[in-house]
Each structure stands twice: as structure tokens, then as C-alpha cells.
Amino acid sequence: MKTQLSWKVGGQQGEGIESTGEIFSMALNRLGYYLYGYRHFSSRIKGGHTNNKIRVSTEKIRSITDDLDILVAFDQETIDVNASELHEQGYILADSKFTPTKSDDVKATLFAIPFSEIAKELGNPLMKNMVAIGATASLLQLDIESFRAVVQDIFGRKGEYVVNQNMEAIEKGVASLQAQLPFSHTSMKLAKADGNTRMFMIGNDAIALGFLAGGCRFMAAYPITPASEIMEYLIKKLPEFGGTVIQTEDEIAAATMAIGANYGGVRTITASAGPGLSLMMESIGLAGMTETPLVIVDTQRGGPSTGLPTKQEQSDLVAMIYGTHGEIPKVVIAPSTVEEAFHDAVEALNVADEYQCPVILLSDLQLSLGKQTVDPLDYRTITIRRGKIDNKRQVEEQDSKENIKRYQVTPDGISPRVFPGTKNGIFHVTGVEHNEYGKPSESASNRKEQMDKRLRKLIHLPDTFPTPIYMNQTCDEADLLLIGFNSTRGALEEVQHQLQQDGYSVNHAQIRLIHPFPTTHLLPLLKTAKKVMVVEHNATGQLASIIKMNAGFHEKIESITSYDGTPFLPRALYHACKELL
Numbered sequence: 001m002k003t004q005l006s007w008k009v010g011g012q013q014g015e016g017i018e019s020t021g022e023i024f025s026m027a028l029n030r031l032g033y034y035l036y037g038y039r040h041f042s043s044r045i046k047g048g049h050t051n052n053k054i055r056v057s058t059e060k061i062r063s064i065t066d067d068l069d070i071l072v073a074f075d076q077e078t079i080d081v082n083a084s085e086l087h088e089q090g091y092i093l094a095d096s097k098f099t100p101t102k103s104d105d106v107k108a109t110l111f112a113i114p115f116s117e118i119a120k121e122l123g124n125p126l127m128k129n130m131v132a133i134g135a136t137a138s139l140l141q142l143d144i145e146s147f148r149a150v151v152q153d154i155f156g157r158k159g160e161y162v163v164n165q166n167m168e169a170i171e172k173g174v175a176s177l178q179a180q181l182p183f184s185h186t187s188m189k190l191a192k193a194d195g196n197t198r199m200f201m202i203g204n205d206a207i208a209l210g211f212l213a214g215g216c217r218f219m220a221a222y223p224i225t226p227a228s229e230i231m232e233y234l235i236k237k238l239p240e241f242g243g244t245v246i247q248t249e250d251e252i253a254a255a256t257m258a259i260g261a262n263y264g265g266v267r268t269i270t271a272s273a274g275p276g277l278s279l280m281m282e283s284i285g286l287a288g289m290t291e292t293p294l295v296i297v298d299t300q301r302g303g304p305s306t307g308l309p310t311k312q313e314q315s316d317l318v319a320m321i322y323g324t325h326g327e328i329p330k331v332v333i334a335p336s337t338v339e340e341a342f343h344d345a346v347e348a349l350n351v352a353d354e355y356q357c358p359v360i361l362l363s364d365l366q367l368s369l370g371k372q373t374v375d376p377l378d379y380r381t382i383t384i385r386r387g388k389i390d391n392k393r394q395v396e397e398q399d400s401k402e403n404i405k406r407y408q409v410t411p412d413g414i415s416p417r418v419f420p421g422t423k424n425g426i427f428h429v430t431g432v433e434h435n436e437y438g439k440p441s442e443s444a445s446n447r448k449e450q451m452d453k454r455l456r457k458l459i460h461l462p463d464t465f466p467t468p469i470y471m472n473q474t475c476d477e478a479d480l481l482l483i484g485f486n487s488t489r490g491a492l493e494e495v496q497h498q499l500q501q502d503g504y505s506v507n508h509a510q511i512r513l514i515h516p517f518p519t520t521h522l523l524p525l526l527k528t529a530k531k532v533m534v535v536e537h538n539a540t541g542q543l544a545s546i547i548k549m550n551a552g553f554h555e556k557i558e559s560i561t562s563y564d565g566t567p568f569l570p571r572a573l574y575h576a577c578k579e580l581l
Helices: 017-030 076-085 115-121 125-140 144-158 160-178 203-213 228-241 251-263 274-290 317-322 338-355 365-369 444-455 486-501 519-528 542-551 570-580
Strands: 004-012 034-040 049-057 068-073 086-095 109-113 199-202 218-221 244-247 268-272 294-300 331-333 358-364 371-374 469-472 478-484 506-511 513-515 529-536 557-561
Touching (some): 017 034, 017 125, 076 086, 086 125, 109 125, 199 203, 218 251, 251 274, 268 274, 274 294, 294 338, 294 365, 338 371, 358 486, 478 486, 506 519, 557 570
Parallel strands (some): 294 358
Antiparallel strands (some): 004 049, 034 049, 034 371, 331 513
């Protein structure tokens, strides 16, 4: 029996590839398996090759695999593009409508199955995906009743006839493959899962859920891949908690509207991708100068300009830290798992309120759109911290005829904050330099005093942030230290394990607080490592440069970069690290 396998379905975008993967995954998730899925799709609504690769395991996993056990092909292009991933004992389940063929160097077994023909006989050509699921279930020796509850959930609103029709399609898929399978075929039967109930979600859903749990009650945003799911989730859920979402005319309006709502005291967020963040930069500077909380999600994708809207990349890192003109306090947080995405969304709201500054929650396409099994989230750990909100004591001490010192110079750089509408709580707000009362001032001494005040806010954040660096330290002195951020964690964890099996001592660090950089937390690992490998999805080694800038050790640090739009795979990373060692 197999403890894990990799399954992929491919075809033309718009012909049900996503729903095929969704139904397959949901059924196995409910059986208690761990899953990790990554979807390759085109940046158009219909047409163009797309595929969905899903890894199934009896143990927790956080990345896709290099190789492939089963390929479900709805067209010849799927075989041409993906068959090279199949190992010799793998299988291709292809629609017989296009007379499928494979090259001589592909040793996997090919079965031509009449997916489309069976679907037409049942009265709905779209049901070919259910026939394909039946064939897969047959190969894996899964009880097709495992799929009934999923089919009921998806199609139940259309009536029992549609549910039964889809189940019949699955049954016919089972029968069609069984008629072709030889007695000697290699077993693909999965070992039994633990049967525990877990969530199955994308990172964007976890981020949105985190914002909801953290007290966000308003979102202003403009749709953009791969961030739109955050808005779509909150459109459905926020009204249930007295909140709302507004789709703005562009990203500039979204950022300024979010600033206005935060100024009014409502926890507000916006979300976008690289092109949208470029438009928001001036507004981010405004939030920094006016010391207004602002939480923005940047789901990184291939750039620059329109770039590769539906492909993986991590090239916004430097822009998120230094993109605004002038100098302001700014926080950049980078979760590396779906669970961290949930908790870091809550923390982003807290940090923005406490430090009264912009906070960017940095994700990437693989983390935001990759769907995976998630253990139950611990809501007991959630705390809501609003910071120095002083709507009573401060204003009572003021003369009602004077503005309050909204930008009062304080030892920690954080001034008491008063919501508009508070009695005697009037203060001036402007994007130009200002004095403690908020009134414009070009005084040299005031400029230095206010600038120093703002910039000393974040001095102690790396020491108070819950987990600035995720560390898997297995030894005091390492042959190799692996470093990454965002979605590279899963692949790096597997590489670390493989290298340790080879006899190497390996540590792993995943940077979660990118800015201000947690130098003192990383230094012990850097000092005791013989070599350091920084792994990231960009062409210029942005994270490696930031580490060198803040911590040094230029002579130890090497980079593995990828910018072709595809995720890192564990085996390729393993061989790159072996070469370095």
C-alpha cells in the first residue's frame, strides 16, 4: 500500500479541470488524508492549458512532488506537457475521444477511457469529469460511496436526479477502467488514513478568516489575481458580523478608503497584488505620515507590469520595504503556511493599531491559492489589541478650545490616538510635516523631532512579535542553513529531512517578520552554519540581499533563485544543495 501519491488532471481551461480536482480532493480530505494542491492555470477565462496537481498523504505535507503517479488527461496537450513527470509504474487515464498517444520515453501505462462518450450518453458532456473521478477511484481501490457526500454537497441544490446522474457517471468510470485493468497491474491502493476531520482551504481563505476573527469589519478592494478570493470570502461573511465590503474603482481608491475607515476607528483592510501595490504606494506613505493604521495584503505574482498574473513569484519583497518615497515606519509580515496566514492576519491588525503605521501581509500565489489540509485552528490564542486609544482621559485634560496633541512626542514614538467625534478631541490631519497638534510646520527642529518619533516606533518589534522566524534547529553547528520565506517552507522541510538522512547536519529558518528585520534572532544560526542557502522565487536574490544588509556573512550566503513561474520542487532543491555541500 502507498502512504502517499501524486495525482494530476489537465485539459483546456473552462472544461471542468478545477471542479474535477476539487471533488477528488474533498472526498479524500473527508477520509482523513492530508492533501496539498497546486493549480497551473492561464490568465484568461477560457482556453489555454490548465492542470491541477494534488498530493495525497497519510502524514502532513506542505508542497507538491517532483514526480507523478496518475495523470488524468482530457486532451493530448496534457499528455505532451505533463507525462514526463510520471514514473515507470505510473498511469495515464486519457479521454479516448482524441486517440491519446505518449512518447517512447514515457514508460507509464496509458488507458484510453471514453470520458466524453459516457458523459454524452448520460445527457451532460460536462460530467466527463465525474467519469474520470470514477476511473481514478477504481485505480486507487476507493469505495465510490466516499464521493456521494461530496456530490450531494455540490449538486444537491439541483435535485436528487442530478446527484444520482453524477454518481452514475462515477460508477461507469469505475466499470470502464476495470474492464481494461490486467490482473498484474501495479497497486495504487492507499494506506488507510486516520479519519480525522480537518479543514481543506486555500491561503487566501485563511487570511480572510483571520481578519474576520481579528475584528476587521470593513474591506475596500479592487479585484486582482491572486488576491480576489480574500474579498470574495469577506463579501459573504462580513455582513454576518455587521461589516461590509466595497469594491472600489481602483486600488488607489481602495487604499485611501481603508485609511479613512481606520482613521474613523474601524478595523479595515485591503488586498491586492504587485500592480495594485504600485498604485497604493503614495497612500501607504500618507498612512505612515498621518500615523493611521493600514493593513494591506500583497499576494505576489509574476512581474513586472502585468507580468505573469497566474504564476508563482516572490519579487515584491524589496518594493514592499522600500517602495514608498521618504522614510516611514512600516511592517512587512510573511506567513509560510496556511495556519500562519490565519494567525498573522490577526497579528497584522494588532500591530497596525499598536504602532499606528502601515502593515503589509506578504503572501505569494502558491500560498494564497494552493489548497491544502489544515488542522483545526486554535481560536483561543486570538487577542485583539487596539494600542494607545485614549478617547476619554487625554481629551479631558485639554482645554476644549485647543486641538489635542495627536502627534505628541513620546519615549516609544507612539502617540495617544483619539477617534473622530470624541468630545474636545479635535486635531489637524495633513500629509505634510506637522507639529504635535497636527498643524503644518517646516521648522527644522520640529522635522527632526517628528521624524525621530515616527522611526523609533518599531525598534523593539522584532523582540515582541510572536514568531519573527520559524526555526527548525536540529544541531548546534550546521553543515548547511536553509532560509526561505512564504510558500518555500514545505519544499525546504523535505530537503532538510533528505539531507539529514544523508548524514548532513542541517538547520532551517523561515523568515516571518521581514521588516523590521529580526537580526538578533537569526544571528545565532548564521554564526554556527558553515554554509547558508537562501531559496526564493525571484531573479535577483532579494531576501539574500536583505539578510546580508542586516546581518552580514556575505562569504557564507549562496542563493537558489527561480523565476519561471513554477514552484520549487523538493528533488531539484535537494540536488542544488548537494552540489553546494
